[in-house]
Each structure stands twice: as structure tokens, then as C-alpha cells.
Amino acid sequence: MAAEATPALAEDSGGPRASGPRATGPRATGRRAGRVGSGYPRYVAGKVGGAVVSLLAVLVTSFFLFRLIPGDPVKFMTGGRQVSAEQLAAYRQEFGLDLPLWKQFTNYCGQALTGGLGTSYQFRAPVIDKITEALPNTLLLTGTAFVLYTLLGVWLGARAAWRGGGPGDRFNTGLALTLYSIPSFWLGLLLIIVFAVGMGPIPGLFPTGGMESGGQEGFAYAVDVAHHLVLPVVTLVAVEYGQTLLVTRSALLDEMGGDYLTTARAKGLRDDLVRRRHAVPNAMLPTVTLIFVNLGRTVAGVILVETVFSWPGLGGLFYQALSVPDLPLVQGLFFVFAAAVIVMNTLADLVYPLLDPRVGR
């Protein structure tokens, strides 16, 4: 029965307009006839199982995809310097590139299962160390931006829909669409020129990049990091909040005609309360899924924003690794990015039935 409910949910996560055929009459009865109690655990097991399969698929893909790069990886490593044949052979042996492909693959899988992702060519350090080093920085940046743009998007989206068609709605939707069309890296560069380098009467208010000025501790360090955080976070929020706004807006517009809103108003509730307590919670259902699904887009934004602001996180590392190209590092980061999105999507799937009891039972 959980297996029957799954396609209906998956259908919905396809996009704001994907209205897939839901389980109809006979199926629904069949579901009700089953044991109601085992619904959620089985649903969870199905979703988690699917996520594990996806993760394994990503693992395999990231191995074979990057083997397709033409040329000898050892040549990239030496960066065009004159190197003797023995030295090349030694490099090959060091990174296990002299083994046949299937042997490399089993080694890679073995490593991955024990938590290793190989050795970076350019840093001569385990990939997993580089990733754990950069991960907190990325989480700080993404987390701050994520919370801010979600709150901003939901708040503005709800307001826009409530006054649907009015000047406020038109302005907010227009602004969101415009910011949504702006390349994030370009916005970042402009912000650096105006607010970090300084332009005309505006002095350089913020640092041009990096995460800290160095030499500070305790509270001063936190303030310094926050100071460095402002411009990257503003860039990410500006580019990303539009999507949340539009989704919240259309979800709320769908709810606007609901009879329960008339009831709430008839009870004599203030307009504000009707919106906050009755309409928005219902509109949040599709929004929650899409907020998580949009994290995929945020990953892309993070790569660019970190590159532009030289933020020492995963995205910046990915850019550095690409320009070499440092295969094990690119491969490892590709896996981390994809895994983050898969985990987030699974979380959304797991949270969804808790918010909406009609799903997944």
C-alpha cells in the first residue's frame, strides 16, 4: 500500500504545476482496507531505501563520469613539467592508476564504503580531509542564506497572494522574477565593486572576499566572520528567494477560495489571523517539498558565490579542483553535492506525511 502511494507523491514533487493522477476510487478503498498502523514505517523504509539506491548510483556515476576525461591524469598532476618516465610510473603507482579499471573501481568502492574518497592530486592530502575542512564554512554560508531566503520568500509570497493582483503583489512578483533572472556570480561581482571596493561616494564597507581577516579570537573573530558573511549571504538570498516567493504565492492562491477561510472570517477573526493561522499553514504543504527540492539550485549558487567571494568552502574547492582538473577531488565533491540534495529530498519526503496525514498512509 505504501508502494501505491509513492507514485502519487513523487508526481507532486515534479514541479509546481505537476498535477499527477492521484490514487482513485478502487485503489483508495484498497488502502483503507489495509492495516493503517504500519503505513508510516513502511513509507519511511521505502523512501530511505530509494535514497540509498540513488546514493550508490551517484557513487558509480562519479567514478565512471570522470574517467572519461581525455588525456593522462598524471600529466595534469605534473602540470606540464618535464618528468622522467620513472617518476610518472611512481605517480601512477601512488594514486593506483596503473591498475586495471575494474580493480580501480573496486578499490574506489571499498574506500568509499570505509569513508575515504581517495587522495587529491593537487593538495597531496586525502580528499575526505579537504572536504571536512571546508564543510563547516559552506554550512555556515548556506545555512544562513537558506534560513533567510526561506523566511523572506514565504513571508513576501504570502503577502503577495493575499493581496493578489494589487500593486504590492505586482511589485513583489516582478522583483522576484527579475532577481531570479540575474546570474548570481554577476550580482556578487557588482556587490563587491560597489560595497567592498567602493565606488564614488560609497566607501568600501565590506571585505572583498575570504572568511576572516586573521589574528582575532573569541567574540571579535565571530564579528569578523559575520562581517565577511554579509555580501555572500545577500547575493545568495537575492538570487534564491524569488523561487520560494512564487511557490508560496501560487500555493496560497490555490487556497484562497477555500470554504474554511470563509468560516474563519465568519467567526469574526481578523484578516491577519485568517492568513497566518488558517491559510498559510495549508499552503505550506507544497511549499515545503519545493523548498527542499530547490536546494539543488542552491548548491549551484553556492559554487558560484563561493568562487566569486573566495569563501573557503566546498564550492570554492570545486572550482579550484575543476581548473586543474583534480579528478579525485572533483569526484568526491560531486558525490557530496549530489548526496546533500538526495538526503534533503528524502527528508522532505519523510516530513511531508507528518504535515499532511493524507499522504503516505
Added chain:
Amino acid sequence: MTTQTPETDAPVPAPSPSPRALARQRRRDTAVRFWRQYRTHRAGLAGLAALGFFALLALTAPLTVGPDVQSVTDAPGRPLERPSAAFPFGTDRFGRGVLGLVVWGARVSLLVGLLAAVLSVAIGAVVGITAGHFRGWYATVMMRITDWFLVMPTLVLAIALATVMSRSLGTVVLAIGVTSWPTTARLVRAQTLAVESRPYIERATALGGGHWHIMSRHVLPNVMPLVLAQTTLMISSAILAEATLAFLGLGDPTTVSWGGLLQDAREAGAVSSGHWWYLVPPGIAIAVVALAFTLCGRAVESVLNPKLGVAR
């Protein structure tokens, strides 16, 4: 059956107009009705106007600026000049006029955006229609693949593909197209399922219509409006993706595109030295074109599906 004159606006007292002429008449009526409703969307019209302008710019670029504009040798100005009468947007790091480069770059950016979007929507439509038409294991497998692509961070996958292939425009088109189709596939499949549950499909099957006949003659025309709207929206994200790939240095190094100009600007240190005129024009061009396609796509969508409640 020779009355195939397309100009039969007034009901001509022909004994029996051929089915082909009837179909043509019906299609023209639909187009007129569509345009009449589209015209009421002011944002959509603004988007269309902006697109017309940029399309004209791109098509006439060989006459106005000429292909010489991108040659690095004997550039007309000195490197990194400020905006002046001779160079309205200043010059780049080789002394080429930024205005001319932006005009010339429109060709690559628009072409890549269009091709990538068409490729992506084509894949999505084929997968969606077939997965909706053939049920069973085929649909299951296709939808699994779609789901897998859907959870992948699109840009990361596109970057990975662009890294492993040679640097050319074809690579960029392929990388964007191959990674961005799953949303379309899902939408098209949902629509296909809805269409196929209607009685006239059953009638077609009963009259002996095969798979190909049903998919091409009955499902496709019903899915087409959705596909059209999706293509328009997809072009906007394809143009952004192209700019992103070019900015990351994964574009075709031999041609000038908007994203490539931004990368040049960044490498030339335009940011730290405050050379804003080098950065602003290509970025605005990207944003305006992407926004224009989004506005058109939303207007088309809301004409086709008035329930969406898109602001006019």
C-alpha cells in the same frame, strides 16, 4: 477536394471543404484566439518586445559590428578605457569595444540557449509521452531514471559533463540539454496520462490506431501547448546555465559570449580596480533576456491554463 485555399476567412459555400482545409482553418482560429488572450498580458508583451529587440540585434550583428569585433589583434582602442564617445561602454582588456562584444555575444548566448532548451524539452517530451503511453516496466524504468536526474544538482552535473568533453559550443548545448530535461518529462507524463484516460483515445484504439498513431496524432497535439510553455521557460534557464558554464571557464574559448565576457572581466581584475563598465553590460544583457523569456513563458502558461493566476 481541391478547395485548399488558405484564405477562406468567410464561409465560402463550398460543397464540402477538405478535412485538411478544415484543420488549417481551426488551427488559425486557435492562433488568433491565443494571440488575443496573450495581448492582455502586459508583462508578456514587454518580454516579447525585449526578445524581438535582442533577436534583431543578434541577427543584424554581422552588418552592424561585423565578425572583426572579436579579433584580439589590432583592436581599435587601448585596454580598459573608460566609456567615451568612440566606445560607449568602454573597452575590454585587449582594447576591443565592450558594446560591440556584447552585441556579437548575443549570437552565441541566444543560439546556445535556444538549442539547449529545444534539446532538453525534446528529450523530456519523448520520455514523458512514451512513459505515459507504455505503462509497465518501461514506464517504471524511465521514471526511475527521471527521478534520479531530478535529484542531481543540475549545474554540478552539467559542469561535470562539460569538463569531460572538449571545449566547444556543442558540448555546452549537450551538457545543459542532457541535464535539465526531467521536470519537462514529469509534466508531460502527467499530461499524457490525463489525455490517455479520455474516451476518444479508446475510440482510436478500437478503430485500430497503433501506438505511433495515438502518440503522434492524439497525445502530442494535446501535450504541445505545455511543451511550448516549458520551452520558453527552459530557454531562460539555459541562457543562465550557459553564462555560468562560460564564467567557470567551461565554454568555447574561441567565441565571445556574455558569460565568457564576464569571465574575461574577472580575470582582467575589473572587480578590484572598479572597472564597472566592463562588467555591467553583459550581465544586464543576460538578465534582460532571461527575464524576457520567463515573462513570455508565464504569459503563455497563463493563457493556456487560466487557473494559475499569474499576475498580468
